[in-house]
């Protein structure tokens with residue numbers, strides 16, 4: 001098989017969601033030459049020659065508990081201004097092919113299968129996809145709805161951990177782009193320790209937290225003590241609806257606050273609120289209010305307003321992660337990848353500030369290049 005014929009699978013948990021649909025349609029648009037890869041860090045010069053699988057070689061599939069056809073999901077995203085007008089019809093054939101590779105997720109209400117049966121069924125779906133499509137490997141990425149953190153008394157694994165366990169069982173590199181538990185369940189400790197697969201998480205850093213990871217080091221480096229850091233997010237879409245559940249929002253906010261605690265040394269006063277505003281669809285407004293001290297105790301305020309399209313921010317990062325983890329697997333790199341902390345609110349170790357995380361990512365690109 002020639003290098004060009006090598007194809008890589010990308011298996012999305014939550015394959016019919018906004019982020020997955022935008023990433024799938026985006027990859028098809030880039031492959032067809034309809035749009036440039038704006039926002040894909042792995043398409044910038046430092047990654048040239050690092051051996052990442054080309055976007056044109058990615059093959060998509062996944063699990064979802066919804067059965068709305070992918071072309072219809074893409075049309076809804078275009079109607080909301082997330083995807084460009086006309087793109088879903090231009091890519092209908094490609095989206096229909098991916099739609100046929102999406103398998104029913106779970107557990108659905110009334111599902112009588114136990115954890116082991118669900119893990120085995122999910123792993124079989126992923127293995128079947130890899131085999132039928134003749135893929136060199138498949139990277140599994142969780143972009144499903146945020147779930148509440150499991151309680152200590154819960155005897156069942158949360159869905160995100162069932163899928164994460166299935167990914168390991170199917171021999172796949174894994175990334176958790178959501179705040180859900182995924183691989184970080186104590187019940188998966190042994191499976192993770194012995195898996196010999198690269199993995200990364202947790203919760204993509206795309207907007208408000210991205211800005212926080214840039215601004216917080218500025219206050220530290222300029223010796224300006226932060227007294228309080230408060231934030232409010234307004235968003236709609238499926239993510240807005242999921243985060244209207246206080247338990248799911250708590251899981252999300254823990255990641256946003258962790259970035260501040262890690263960078264400032266301690267969590268400052270102030271909270272993060274997430275309001276579901278369905279009319280905003282996938283567009284988000286995030287307002288931060290930072291109170292800090294200056295020379296001789298002068299009191300100052302910085303306010304920022306971030307207005308972004310959540311899925312358009314997330315999709316190129318998800319494609320980056322798929323390529324980086326596929327290449328890590330090919331190069332025999334295993335275990336948690338702190339070099340990918342650049343992409344996460346709650347990374348697997350490594351520095352907390354964005355410039356150092358970017359430097360670590362570039363060093364990783366050099367390592368992947370040298371491993372050719």
Ligand SMILES: NC(=O)c1ccc[n+]([C@@H]2O[C@H](COP(=O)([O-])OP(=O)(O)OC[C@H]3O[C@@H](n4cnc5c(N)ncnc54)[C@H](O)[C@@H]3O)[C@@H](O)[C@H]2O)c1
Nearest residue numbers: 014016017018019064065105144145146178204238239310
């Ligand atoms: N900028 C961003 O968009 C961003 C940043 C960081 C994290 N995230 C996270 O990415 C995830 C996806 O966001 P979205 O906007 O695409 O949400 P969405 O609601 O549009 O999509 C989530 C999808 O997951 C599916 N799903 C739910 N439970 C499932 C299960 N048990 N098995 C399989 N599929 C299941 C839903 O049916 C839906 O299609 C969320 O957890 C969000 O917090 C997004």
